Amino acid sequence: MQQSASTRIERDTMGELAVPSDAYYGVQTARAIENFPISPLRMPRSVIRAMGMIKRAAASVNQSLGLLDKKPADAIRAAATEVMDGKLDAEFPVDIFQTGSGTSTNMNTNEVISNRATELLGGARGSKLVHPNDHVNLGQSSNDVIPTAIHIAASELMQQQLLPALTRLRKALDRKAKEFDKIVKIGRTHLQDATPVRLGQEFGGYARQIELGIQRVKRAQEALSEVALGGTAVGTGLNCHPKFSAKVMAIVSKETGCAFKEAKNHFEAQSAQDSLVEASGELRTIAVSLMKIANDVRWLGSGPRCGLGEINLPETQPGSSIMPGKVNPVIAESVTMVCAQVIGNDVTVTIGGQAANFELIVMMPVMAYNLLQSIELLASASNNFSAKCIEGIKANEERCKSLIEESLAMCTALAPAIGYEAAAKLAKDAYKSGKTVRQVAKEQKVLPDKKLAELLDPWRMTEPGGPVGSAGG
Structure with a gap:
């Protein structure tokens, strides 16, 4: 195989392969690109950030343990920081639908950091002055790094995006509960008239649902706090210093503000991902709560003359291309679609959790993609629901009174x-x-x-x- 102006020739244990000369990724990533031309879906940014974080911390720990010289360790730290900061995102082209362990993504990360670190030391890309396996992946395996990165990414997204969004929504609903506390309206069961309730009591129920949702997120974070790092290939910890995992995760915990610890049992942590299934289940429950709230809001605001009309929703956009003056509950509708997506994502994560064969689970990438999408969707939808719907709801007190008497x-x-x-x-x-x-x-x-x-x-x-x-x- 000949090198050209636009390519370089790299070798791995399977032979030679042309790699774009300007790419930071290497031969194993190039093979993955050829092997998995499946979809436009790529590993989420949050996982790439977590991978960079693990590799940076690993370089520091391996240096402190006398396993890695200062010069390559410094270069790895610098390159891994660029990965964390998103400066090298274009170098991560591997499809989500790849090897079930996520090995292609781990080697993609190793190669990018290896070549960038080599470049920082004055070497040429592809020369492996800093080696992707011997240096960047030292003390690690895809089988423990990938699940660890997913746990880090999920917990950090929950901490930075989902919890603040749900907190804002809970506060908005609680304010409305207090604002509407004096307004009595008809209750409904089976979509039929029931005994009266206060509009504030209904909104207080919604606020409590979101409060419980916040507790569910925290339980999910606890489930994700044990990580597989340190188990290497099959959970035995072969080729890994016994202090490696605890030291790496102490650094990661400090950097993320989320608590992580080495798994009590590496065979459980790598041969199954019940923790991801549990976390996804908590997200599904939050989606069910949001679906109920959004649908109630749609019904309560139905009308304006021929529906329930007990509340007035903020007007956000014209509702019809044919019916002039119509305004629809579009924000609540968008929330219900997000909830449907999250519930569907949970099915995929659950099926992925069943793909745990002996010492390894083989649907890690698709589990990661769906779980992280659910977190981000719930966070953005909750923020939008608060800002463009809940915070602007007004009560139609006269309508509430008239329906009670009837x-x-x-x-x-x-x-x-x-x-x-x-x-x-x-x-x-x-x-x-x-x-x-x-x-x-x-x-x-x-x-x-x-x-x-x-x-x-x-x-x-x-x-x-x-x-x-x-x-x-």
Whole structure:
């Protein structure tokens, strides 16, 4: 094989291959490009950053342990920092759909750092003055580095993006709960009229859902805190200094602000990824919560004249290409689509978790892609939901009041005093006559006016207590 002006010839254990002369990646990356022309999907930036972080910390630890000379260690640290900072992102062209362990991505990282470090020392790209395996990958294997990088990337994204976004959303919902606390409206079960609630109580429920979601993210971070680094190929730690993992992860923990520690059992940490499945499950639950909230907001704001219309949503864009003046709940709709994507991503992560055969799991890249996409989507959607919808919601108090009085479920408050069957008959009579429960009850003189007014007070129905009896269902 001959070298040309645009290529250089590199060799690995499988032979020679042409590599673009200006590329920092090397022969193994070039083989991966040829082998996996599957999709436009690439390893997320957060994983590339985490890979650079691991390689930089590894160089420092290996130097401190007397395993790597200062000169190559300094060059590796400098090159790895460029990887972390995104300066070499164009050098990571390997498809997500590659070797199941992520070896191609690990070797891509090793080669980029190797060639950049070699260049920093005055050598030529491809000369391996700083070797991708012997120096950059010292004490490591793709089988422990890749899962470790995914854990780091996921936890850091949760810390920097998802937790702040959910916190903002929780605060916005909590403010609305307080703002709407005095507004009584009709409750609904089975999409049918039920006993009254306060609009603030509904929004308080939403705020609590997001508060629980924040707790779920923190549980996911805890699940991700144990990492595989130090187990090397199959979990035995072959060719790795026994202090290597703990020292590397101490550096990474300090740099990310997230707690990481060496796995208690490397055979579990490398032969399975229950932690990623667990983390994805927590994200799926958050998506389910957001789906419920977004759909409720859509329904509550439906109208403006022929729907529920109990709240007014911020107007963000014209809603129809054919119906003038129409405004749709587009922000809430975008949230529901994000939730659908996250729930689908969780299916992929779950199937990936089942691909754990003996000492290695072989769907790591696609698990990484879906998990990290879920984190980023939930974060951006939550921020947007807060800013462009929840924070601008206004209550339609008059509409809320009018619907309460029309509700047949008001008879529920009378059941402890007149009995369930009598209250049911009252509701049916009101429905047939087109009158309110209050009007029919007065006409039939089922209770003295004062007692009737007391029992049919909507505010009283939103608080616990009162006469004991069946509350319906």
